[in-house]
Amino acid sequence: MAAHIDVAAAIIRREDAIFVARRGPNQKMAGLWEFPGGKIETGETPQCCVVRELMEELSMTTAAGAIIATNTHRYEELSVNLIAVEVQMLKDQFTLTVHDRADWVPLNRLLELDLAPADIPIAEQVIAVSEQRGA
Ligand SMILES: Nc1nc2c([nH]c(=O)n2[C@H]2C[C@H](O)[C@@H](COP(=O)(O)OP(=O)(O)OP(=O)(O)O)O2)c(=O)[nH]1
Numbered sequence: 001m002a003a004h005i006d007v008a009a010a011i012i013r014r015e016d017a018i019f020v021a022r023r024g025p026n027q028k029m030a031g032l033w034e035f036p037g038g039k040i041e042t043g044e045t046p047q048c049c050v051v052r053e054l055m056e057e058l059s060m061t062t063a064a065g066a067i068i069a070t071n072t073h074r075y076e077e078l079s080v081n082l083i084a085v086e087v088q089m090l091k092d093q094f095t096l097t098v099h100d101r102a103d104w105v106p107l108n109r110l111l112e113l114d115l116a117p118a119d120i121p122i123a124e125q126v127i128a129v130s131e132q133r134g135a
Pocket residue numbers: 007008009027028029033034035036037038039040078080082116117118119
């Protein structure tokens with residue numbers, strides 16, 4: 001049976017744009033765009049995980065809110081349960097360490113990115129939620 005992991009990913013919104021990062025050359029799935037985050041450790045909430053990972057990988061100071069979307073994707077050898085958490089940046093700064101690019105992408109262009117496969121349904125749910133909220 002394929003290994004299974006729970007991963008928390010940050011949905012950081014600024015006006016009509018979402019923060020995305022591209023997986024760096026030393027990471028699995030290098031070159032694909034993702035919502036930054038990482039594996040949830042035992043006993044950790046998705047919110048604690050995402051705040052910790054954003055600090056570790058991007059030196060970003062954040063606060064996490066509600067879970068906005070989830071998706072389980074089966075890669076060849078790994079099943080990833082991706083939990084997308086709404087996150088606020090508390091300071092407008094970050095530093096790339098594991099990613100090689102980051103960008104703010106308008107919601108209506110999110111699906112044009114070469115996203116990690118698990119992230120496509122998450123992006124669709126984020127777009128749907130924003131449309132329901134009327135913004
Ligand atoms: N962080 C993150 N990982 C994702 C996304 N989509 C997706 O399929 N993944 C996969 C890639 C990896 O197999 C796994 C999380 O890996 P990671 O490398 O970011 O997590 P981590 O920092 O805790 O891992 P590690 O380097 O310590 O091994 O989930 C996403 O949007 N964000």
